[in-house]
Amino acid sequence: MRRITITPLYVLLLGCSSSSPPPTLETDLGGLAVRLWSSPARLQVSDPDGRIVFDGLLGGPVAEGSPPLVAAAVRHADVAWDTGFGTFRPRETAEPWNGVARFDDPRLAGDTVRFDLRAEDGATLGSAELSSPAPGELLLVLRAADPRHNRVSLGFACTPDEHFLGLGGQSWDVDHRGRTVPLWVQEDGIGKDETDDYQGLWYIVGRRHQTHTPIPIALSSRPAGLLLDTSRYALFDFCSTDPARGRLEAWEGELRLHLFAGEDPARVLRRVSDRVGRPDLPPAFAFAPWLDALYGSDNVRRVARKLRDLDIPSSVIWTEDWRGGNEGPDAYSLDEDWRVDRDLYPDFETLADDLHALGFKFLTYNNTFVVRDADVWDEVTTAGHAIRTPAGDPYTFLGVTFADTTLIDLSNPAAVAFTKDVYRQGLLQGADGWMADYAEWLPTDCVLHSGADPEAFHNLYPVEFQRLNRELLAEQHALDGVERLFFARSGWLGSQPLVSVFWAGDQQTDFSPGDGLPSVIPMGLGLGIAGFPYFAHDIGGYQSGLTEPTTRELWYRWVTLGALSPVMRTHHGRSARQNWNWESDAASTEHFRRWAVLHMRLFPYLYRLAEIAHDTGLPILRPLALRWPAWEPGWTATDQFLLGDRIVVAPVVTEGAASRDVRLPPGTFFPLLGGPPLTAGPDGATFTVPAPLEELPAFVPAGSLLVLLPEGVDTAVAEPDTDEAVVTVADAGDDRELWVWPGGEGATSEWTEVGGRLSYRLDGGPIDVLPAAADWNGTPVPFVERAVTVTGPGTLTVGPVTVTLVGGSPDRTVVLRFP
Known part of the structure; x- marks a missing residue:
């Protein structure tokens, strides 16, 4: 009442x-x-x-x-x-x-x-x-x-x-x-x-x-x-x-x-x-590594084949220059045509088929700019699909190519239909989505088809662009059932339910605060709070116009951050030939492979976090305050975050650093990749931890378990035409590896996946010294390098600790590792 x-x-x-x-x-x-x-x-x-x-x-x-x-x-x-x-x-x-x-x-x-x-x-x-x-x-x-x-x-x-x-x-x-x-x-x-x-x-x-x-x-x-x-x-x-x-x-x-x-x-x-509103749950392939490849069909094939030959997991190849590109003295720039460039990609359809067979989704690139020398200029301006001046002419401005540029009028249903039709051609040629770039440039003094005030429509322009992309992919999915996605960088209220993957835009290729590597964490946290849980960023950065190209150190640090992000995605960057990348030397290839493998193995964790985000609005990249709200540093940290609810990630974002300070809330925390625990008192504590170039400090609270895929999975794409030699998430079946960090008496940790069909529960602890063997369903099983291997569902007992596995195939193989 x-x-x-x-x-x-x-x-x-x-x-x-x-x-x-x-x-x-x-x-x-x-x-x-x-x-x-x-x-x-x-x-x-x-x-x-x-x-x-x-x-x-x-x-x-x-x-x-x-x-x-x-x-x-x-x-x-x-x-x-x-x-x-x-x-x-x-x-x-x-x-x-x-x-x-x-x-x-x-x-x-x-x-x-x-x-x-x-x-x-x-x-x-x-x-x-x-x-x-x-x-x-x-x-x-x-x-x-x-x-x-x-x-x-x-x-x-x-x-x-x-x-x-x-x-x-x-x-x-x-x-x-x-x-x-x-x-x-x-x-x-x-x-x-x-x-x-x-x-x-x-x-x-x-x-x-x-x-x-x-x-x-x-x-x-x-x-x-x-x-x-x-x-x-x-x-x-x-x-x-x-x-x-x-x-x-x-x-x-x-x-x-x-x-x-x-x-x-x-x-x-x-x-x-x-x-x-909350975004659609992205397709599973979003949560395995994405790699960019460009410079034409032959090079894209070479990159895809090399990834498979070297066992570097990846579900996505994305090709930004499918509409054409130009090599400059210090930068690689994109053409602003809207259709495939047949000089660079004469066999685009066959290339798409080849990538699909290797277990890759094939993403491209689109935006709403219409440049005077672009292939659609005459079509757009003749049909009245562009924004206009008060005199009724196409409204032009100096665009990203330093040429006269206008924008598609997204308040005009006919212009939206035209844009969908052109974009659809790429889908029918084999593309599985694209980067939906820009959408921030709408002038406040243009004339719109709808008669709307452009100042009021300006912030909504990216929303309408995202609506167009989402509608088009949904229309095509209804016809062929193919899973696709687009990813975007601009938005306003109303973007939340329309965009699955959001990326941070064009960071500088340096360690500068505000726009270099350190800026990624605040952006990801702020976007997560605002309703965008599926966050990505350009590994290595993009913009080098006012700084040097990506260095080896910067790239190494960015790779580790990318691996412990919701979406791991590379970008060639503006200085594509000069930027350090995974092919720069053998050590860099191995560095990328190691962290891409970890990201791929985290698929059960990341995908379940994505489901939770879809159901509850909780982001995947979180401020520590979402788990420890009474601990004040959890509200202010700009260089640490929670990946989900149980991995504290502390990337190195300072040039030349070989260690860093990590602030932890009250409790005991174990290094994610092994090592002695750190214990913080009632007010939390700051620890100085080593951080060699190849590593990233990350910690898990005592009393946690983490579910991973077994090693050897190549992709989260599972299409009927995928080559048998490519190992998919589906091929792994119910096999898993569990990392277990027991807590104190009464501590519990739970996890579910595959729509609740598989569940896991950790109870009890701590364990001071691992015994020689554990008990699995009443039968002793030996520890080998701090791990036991069991078959089927059941309960593992190790002293005061029990780990219960429910569901799955009776012949599933599960490795339980106590790091």
């Missing part, structure tokens, strides 16, 4: 001596307690356990020239946009803020609380409503009364120890406390400045928070979730101008904020993803 209390104003005026008068209105919405004060205006929301989910600021006026750190505020502003190479600089001319001083006339209308927004002098500034779309979720809507007011701000209090994660592909920070973050889809830039000030070559070098995936979703450590539902430019001020006060700003006359509560951060993220 809903409880509502409305306190008359005269009661509030009758000598309330307390500094905190009773609320004007109290009610329950969606299982959350709502308290609203009329004068001064204030809103507070608590969960069933009394934890404050949202604590609004007090109402009042806003001093001229100051940020509106009050309950709410509205104003008018004009903006002019400067743009260059996909980067946008807003120049705002704004009137003073009108601060909301009172929430007047609060009333309950059905399941909605409504109230008026008034200034200190009683002028009506707007209206507000509060409702609950789902349990544990509130929707707060503020609407400006004056149609000229196209900026709305909402203020909130920050607790002293509060952290704010998310906001999409942010490359500097994981915790955004102390920052004001502008959100607008645009190029990342080449390199990153430490500030958001537009200075120097602002259209080339990125700003601190400039990203192609700015997502207005944040996770607070309260815990609580914030989702600002807008298609326009937005600002999140996380206590940057005042350590106790923050605010959100929408560049339109309405602010729509979804608030999410939960008993822990994981529950909050589930509710957030329930709201925005």
Whole structure:
């Protein structure tokens, strides 16, 4: 039953001596307690356990020239946009803020609380409503009364120890406390400045928070979730101008904020993803290594054959130059045609068949640029499929090839159909998907077929591009049943259910913070919080325009990070001939093979994590706070993460390092690949660990088990025409290897896979010294190099430890290893 209390104003005026008068209105919405004060205006929301989910600021006026750190505020502003190479600089001319001083006339209308927004002098500034779309979720809507007011701000209090994660592909920070973050889809830039000030070559070098995936979703450590539902430019001020006060700003006359509560951060993220939608579960082949190959049919075949001959597992060959490429003195650039280049790939269809026979999916490349000398220019511009100028001509700008370029108008159904038809030709020729690149460049002053405001459509352009790709692959799958995927780098609200694999974009080929190797971890964590769980990045980096090509050291470090990422994927990079890669020497080939084998063997773990992400919204790449929310470093670390729920990964992202500090929460942790344990006290601890060039520090909590494939699996592709010599995941059947790290007394760890058909459980511990033999279903089995081999389901007993295997074939082989 809903409880509502409305306190008359005269009661509030009758000598309330307390500094905190009773609320004007109290009610329950969606299982959350709502308290609203009329004068001064204030809103507070608590969960069933009394934890404050949202604590609004007090109402009042806003001093001229100051940020509106009050309950709410509205104003008018004009903006002019400067743009260059996909980067946008807003120049705002704004009137003073009108601060909301009172929430007047609060009333309950059905399941909605409504109230008026008034200034200190009683002028009506707007209206507000509060409702609950789902349990544990509130929707707060503020609407400006004056149609000229196209900026709305909402203020909130920050607790002293509060952290704010998310906001999409942010490359500097994981915790955004102390920052004001502008959100607008645009190029990342080449390199990153430490500030958001537009200075120097602002259209080339990125700003601190400039990203192609700015997502207005944040996770607070309260815990609580914030989702600002807008298609326009937005600002999140996380206590940057005042350590106790923050605010959100929408560049339109309405602010729509979804608030999410939960008993822990994981529950909050589930509710957030329930709201925005979750992506399809990617095909299994996504979770085995991907390798790029280019320079024509013969070289692509050579690469594929070499991978199989050297037992380097891989499920994907992706070929970016299938539409053509050009060799420059220091870079390899792509043609911007839309159809296969028959000079480089005269037998594209046969090449696709050959790759399929070797157990590879064959991915290519597409984007929405239409360049003046491209093969589709006349078709697009004659049919009116391009964005336009006010005069009705194709809107052109200087594009990535430094030639006149326009964009497909994705607001035009005919243009979308044309694009699908051209892309479909690649599928019918044998491609299994592609990189869906760019989509950040839509000008704010173009004319769209739909008549939509291009400033409002700008952030939605990548969403519509992703919708096109997803629809096309679904249409083709309905006809032929072939598993395919596309992967993307740009996005906004609405992208979450449309894109399976998201990659981090074009990092620099160096160790620089903000845009080099270190930027990958913050981006992956921020994207995971914002609803993109299937994360990839370019091993070795891509952009070398302002730095040196990929070095041996950089590439070695990036390979190890790639192996312990959800998706392991190489890229040749801009300086394709100069960049260090897996074929640079024999040692590099072996380094890549070793880590690709580990990634392939982790397939049962990664695929189950993908299923969990699809079902619950929990990302695969996670901040440590999702498992240890009370441990503060888990909210702030930019150079460590959890892969799933049980592998703490601490990549080396500093040039020249031979060791690194690793912060671990309370407990005992074992090195993933063997070694003595580390034990952290009640507050956690920092350990300096060795990190040779070929290694990556990674740790597993005591009381864990990890399920792996046996060695020797080549691919996760299982097609009828795959050569018998290629070993697939299906060929491994139910055979597995378990790595077991017993915990203390009463410790348990569980895992399931194959839709729950196979399950595993570890109980008990610890084991100080392994005995000579273990007990398997009542029969002694000897340890050989700290491992036992058993057949079928059953229970293994080792002193105080039991490991139970349920399901699977009675003749399955399982190796249980105690590293």
